[in-house]
Amino acid sequence: MFQKQIIMRRVLYSLTPIWALSVWLYGPRVVVLTAVSLALGVLTEYLYEKRRNGKVSEAVLVTATLFALSLPPAAPAWIAAVGIVFAVFTAKMIYGGFGRNIYNPAIAGRLFVYISFATVLGRSFTPAGNFGLGAGTLLGRPEVLSSATPLAVWRSGGTVPVLNLLTGLRDGSIGESSVLLILAAAVYLIWTKTASWRIIVSEVAAGGALALALHFAGVKAALPPASLLGGSFLFVAVFMGTDPVSAPKKPASHWIYGALIGITAIVIRTFSAFPEGTSFAVFVGNTFASMIDDFVAGRMNARKARAEAKAAAVPAGASPQGPGDAPAAGTGKEAAK
Amino acid sequence: MSGKAGKILKDNLWTNNPIFIQILGICSTLAVTNSVRNTLIMTVGVSLATAFSSLTLSAMQAAIPRKVRMIVQVLVISFYVILIDIVLRAYLPDVSKQLGPYVGLIITNCIIMGRAEAFAAANKPFLSFWDGLTSGLGYMAVLVSIAVVREVLGFGSLLGFRVMPQGFEPWTIMIMAPSAFFLVAFVMWWAKTVQAKAAVKAAAAKAGPKPAPAKA
Numbered sequence: 001m002f003q004k005q006i007i008m009r010r011v012l013y014s015l016t017p018i019w020a021l022s023v024w025l026y027g028p029r030v031v032v033l034t035a036v037s038l039a040l041g042v043l044t045e046y047l048y049e050k051r052r053n054g055k056v057s058e059a060v061l062v063t064a065t066l067f068a069l070s071l072p073p074a075a076p077a078w079i080a081a082v083g084i085v086f087a088v089f090t091a092k093m094i095y096g097g098f099g100r101n102i103y104n105p106a107i108a109g110r111l112f113v114y115i116s117f118a119t120v121l122g123r124s125f126t127p128a129g130n131f132g133l134g135a136g137t138l139l140g141r142p143e144v145l146s147s148a149t150p151l152a153v154w155r156s157g158g159t160v161p162v163l164n165l166l167t168g169l170r171d172g173s174i175g176e177s178s179v180l181l182i183l184a185a186a187v188y189l190i191w192t193k194t195a196s197w198r199i200i201v202s203e204v205a206a207g208g209a210l211a212l213a214l215h216f217a218g219v220k221a222a223l224p225p226a227s228l229l230g231g232s233f234l235f236v237a238v239f240m241g242t243d244p245v246s247a248p249k250k251p252a253s254h255w256i257y258g259a260l261i262g263i264t265a266i267v268i269r270t271f272s273a274f275p276e277g278t279s280f281a282v283f284v285g286n287t288f289a290s291m292i293d294d295f296v297a298g299r300m301n302a303r304k305a306r307a308e309a310k311a312a313a314v315p316a317g318a319s320p321q322g323p324g325d326a327p328a329a330g331t332g333k334e335a336a337k
Numbered sequence: 338m339s340g341k342a343g344k345i346l347k348d349n350l351w352t353n354n355p356i357f358i359q360i361l362g363i364c365s366t367l368a369v370t371n372s373v374r375n376t377l378i379m380t381v382g383v384s385l386a387t388a389f390s391s392l393t394l395s396a397m398q399a400a401i402p403r404k405v406r407m408i409v410q411v412l413v414i415s416f417y418v419i420l421i422d423i424v425l426r427a428y429l430p431d432v433s434k435q436l437g438p439y440v441g442l443i444i445t446n447c448i449i450m451g452r453a454e455a456f457a458a459a460n461k462p463f464l465s466f467w468d469g470l471t472s473g474l475g476y477m478a479v480l481v482s483i484a485v486v487r488e489v490l491g492f493g494s495l496l497g498f499r500v501m502p503q504g505f506e507p508w509t510i511m512i513m514a515p516s517a518f519f520l521v522a523f524v525m526w527w528a529k530t531v532q533a534k535a536a537v538k539a540a541a542a543k544a545g546p547k548p549a550p551a552k553a
Contacts, residue, residue, distance in 0.1 A: 120506055
């Protein structure tokens with residue numbers, strides 16, 4: 001029934017430790033949300049593919065897992081159901097299925113529920129640890145809620161211990177918990193050439209530089225530098241931005257694409273009414289992905305044409321070299337800018 | 338005559354629907370469809386404005402110089418739209434307030450201008466009236482069905498009456514314009530799929546006798 005996709009399997013492997021840790025942090029709720037999301041995601045794609053005798057892509061497993069991991073731990077199961085069906089159907093199958101979608105389906109589903117059910121999801125954060133016992137109940141509505149997600153703490157002027165950010169013992173969405181596990185996954189994905197290191201590096205570098213600049217420039221709304229380890233900034237950089245289908249294709253475009261996502265994420269996180277901006281940032285990045293590719297291709301063609309013109313001009317004669325060189329150097333400088 | 342009127346009706350409601358085939362009047366589709374009541378009043382307004390301006394323009398077509406016909410069309414259309422606006426303000430002030438500038442913007446609704454140019458300029462007055470009215474109905478059919486989905490999911494109500502159970506959580510995105518974008522897209526997709534299938538079937542029926550025995 002599944003079409004074998006080794007790249008998608010590697011992403012699933014890299015997500016396993018993060019998922020296992022989240023089960024310890026939030027208990028059976030995580031299992032239910034992941035199960036609902038996987039089952040309905042696969043079902044949606046299966047029903048659609050059956051009509052044209054296609055196979056279900058393994059990418060849908062990644063989409064469903066990432067979507068479940070992006071929810072707050074006590075999110076109601078029906079919200080996961082609505083979100084994943086919307087994600088797979090509207091953001092993927094309608095465009096023609098795997099490989100043809102413009103937007104990352106997991107992000108589309110997440111934004112759909114995030115905008116629709118903002119208040120419910122806002123009330124779905126529970127204290128982390130001990131298989132979710134801190135919430136009072138293991139399933140259903142939690143008795144104890146947490147408003148102390150790291151970003152909220154920083155916003156109200158508090159501090160979050162960096163060690164907790166590294167180990168993942170802090171409140172927040174299911175999958176964004178442990179910085180160490182996310183870094184390990186990033187190393188694995190880059191090592192196996194599954195994810196583009198250019199996207200991850202440029203995203204973190206550009207976003208980090210902007211966050212630091214805002215902080216040290218004394219902007220009032222800016223969060224402290226440690227905020228780069230909180231929220232879903234790293235999780236999104238490693239798993240969402242690097243989706244090979246919705247990212248641009250050329251290696252050179254990866255730099256621009258990653259930087260665009262990183263900067264947008266920090267701008268939205270700092271200056272908007274939304275607590276977190278990473279999903280919107282990936283959406284913006286996806287929107288411009290093909291345009292970036294186009295721009296890079298145009299640049300590369302122009303450079304190639306210039307080089308060829310130069311190569312043709314040199315053996316022809318020595319005298320026209322001087323004036324022929326000058327404009328080329330000028331445009332070269334322009335490109336460097 | 339009745340055959341022609343029937344064909345116009347079918348054209349405007351289905352085969353040449355202003356929304357999902359001509360893709361006209363999309364701006365108001367996005368703006369006013371989050372409540373069924375407002376949508377109904379808006380689309381009735383558009384239908385009447387289209388019908389009467391088509392009637393008037395068709396009746397006076399011989400008197401309109403070709404070069405200034407657009408100006409004349411806009412004048413006639415705005416006359417009817419202002420009438421609608423005044424009636425709404427007098428009898429349904431709250432709806433008028435909610436619709437805001439969109440009543441006045443009926444003047445620039447492409448459907449009205451489109452019918453005036455494409456139909457009323459070359460047909461008899463009463464047929465033009467019928468064409469304008471049915472075009473408005475085609476617009477209404479699509480907008481009302483979108484509004485039903487948006488109001489039920491976005492507010493949990495239908496025409497202001499609560500239809501969803503107590504614990505229902507409203508889908509905020511349905512109240513916002515983005516939802517209209519993908520709902521309109523769904524309607525277009527559905528209609529074009531059905532029409533394409535019908536076309537294939539009709540073509541197969543025409544060429545019927547040949548491939549049928551081959552299959553058997």
